[in-house]
Amino acid sequence: MLTKSLNITRGIVFAFIRNCHNKSSCTDSATIKHELELTRNRKKPPGGSRFLKDKNNIYLFNAWDNVQWDEEQEKAAKEKVEQNSEVTLSEDRLKDLDINADKHWDAFYDIHQNRFFKDRHWLFTEFPELAPDYTAAPERVYPNENDNTTSQIEKPTDQNIGAKRLIFEIGCGVGNTIFPILQYSTDPNLFIYGCDFSSKAIEIMQQNELYDTKRCNVFVLDATCDTWNVPFEENTLDIIVLIFVLSAIDPSKMQTVIKNIHKYLKPGGLVVFRDYGLYDLAQLRFKKGRCISDNFYARGDNTKVYFFTQEEVSKLFKDAGFLEEQNLIDRRLQVNRGKMLTMYRVWIQGKYRKPL
Incomplete structure (x- = not known):
């Protein structure tokens, strides 16, 4: 029986072969091994900074941030x-x-x-104001609208220390926001x-x-x-x-x-x-x-x-x-x-x- 991790690995292999079927160099074992190595032990980037610049790499992560839609996709959704x-x-x-x-x-x-x-542990990346004393959360990165660079949002500081x-x-609901705040602050x-x-x-x-x-x-x-x-x-x-x-x-x-x-x-x-x-x-x-x-x-x-x-x-x-x-x-x-x-x-x- 294949484990979940082996199923994922197999899926990645098939994906790279499928995405690169017109490029013979992409289907050799050395290239596939290299691509798989990129997915192992990868460090999660700061919040909102996984940008998909090459669609052939779509299976390197399980989520991509700030994905741009083209006119065809927008039309199909409409x-x-x-x-x-x-x-x-x-x-x-x-x-x-x-x-x-x-x-x-x-x-x-x-x-x-x-x-x-699920408990919303992403809260402190998107809304650091909820627990300004919790400094370990990844900092949110937003793309700049007019270029390909990114900007990092500074975390707020608690100006009224000791105030209620x-x-x-x-x-x-059942506390998926409140409990994480109480845990991290x-x-x-x-x-x-x-x-x-x-x-x-x-x-x-x-x-x-x-x-x-x-x-x-x-x-x-x-x-x-x-x-x-x-x-x-x-x-x-x-x-x-x-x-x-x-x-x-x-x-x-x-x-x-x-x-x-x-x-x-x-x-x-x-x-x-x-x-x-x-x-x-x-x-x-x-x-x-x-x-x-x-x-x-x-x-x-x-x-x-x-x-x-x-x-x-x-x-x-x-x-x-x-x-x-x-x-x-x-x-x-x-x-x-x-x-x-x-x-x-x-x-x-x-x-x-x-x-x-």
């Missing part, structure tokens, strides 16, 4: 979305998705418990709040051995309500985390959420945002009959998901009075090196500051 965007859901079906949204998420967590989502730091995550003045629409998710999180009431407090909240019932005052939070959660909310209710976020952040407070972008793999995989409205879909488990453009994200926050510090489109190419599959992901990432 056509796919046009095909799956016909709204065929009945009024009763749409009503059920809305009224029973909390029950659908409870069912999701009842099935998956804490096994579905309050972080609030909306849509905390040793700041004794840090306290994290979290909320989720699903009471089942909160129950699972509170039963986790990492849940420490001295450092965090999680509770059930429907963030789309006009008025929030929360254990903190307005204008008190340093950071609000909004990661892959706004996409689960009906677009007509998103502005209400953003306005309340603005209300509870302190002046100078920060929102860190990351969510699905238009033409992400998840959107292209939808079949006909799952579309609720433009770029808004119902998954098979009855949870919902929206796919954003950069312009939409920018407008949502600016209309609520935020200053935009970051708004970027993160295109990743994920590679299954064993099955030789390529998967294109598209995420929107932003940082928004409440004015002083």
Whole structure:
């Protein structure tokens, strides 16, 4: 029986032979051995610096950063979305998705418990503000727009040492963001709040051995309500985390959420945002009959998901009075090196500051 590593190695060999079939020098054993050596014991580059400059090398890593799409790929994605965007859901079906949204998420967590989502250890590369005292995370590297060079983003320094730091995550699920922050940050003045629409998710999180009431407090909240019932005052939070959660909310209710976020952040407070972008793999995989409205879909488990453009994200926050510090489109190419599959992901990432 082949092991997983041997399967991956075999896949890489076949890939190099396939990609180089018109180049006889690429198929000799010495070349294949050299290419395989490049994949062994390779040191992971800094965050966001694995750039695919030669498609023949696609299987050297299992992910590539800041992948550029050509017009043909963009056109194919647009056509796919046009095909799956016909709204065929009945009024009763749409009503059920809305009224029973909390029950659908409870069912999701009842099935998956804490096994579905992985802890987000990448948080401190993308959002070092969450744990400025954690200095071991890889630093994020972004490509410069007008040339082929890259620039490294400096990590923030905590200017108010000894001051209370309050972080609030909306849509905390079972703790895949909160627990890594608590693990990597040793700041004794840090306290994290979290909320989720699903009471089942909160129950699972509170039963986790990492849940420490001295450092965090999680509770059930429907963030789309006009008025929030929360254990903190307005204008008190340093950071609000909004990661892959706004996409689960009906677009007509998103502005209400953003306005309340603005209300509870302190002046100078920060929102860190990351969510699905238009033409992400998840959107292209939808079949006909799952579309609720433009770029808004119902998954098979009855949870919902929206796919954003950069312009939409920018407008949502600016209309609520935020200053935009970051708004970027993160295109990743994920590679299954064993099955030789390529998967294109598209995420929107932003940082928004409440004015002083």
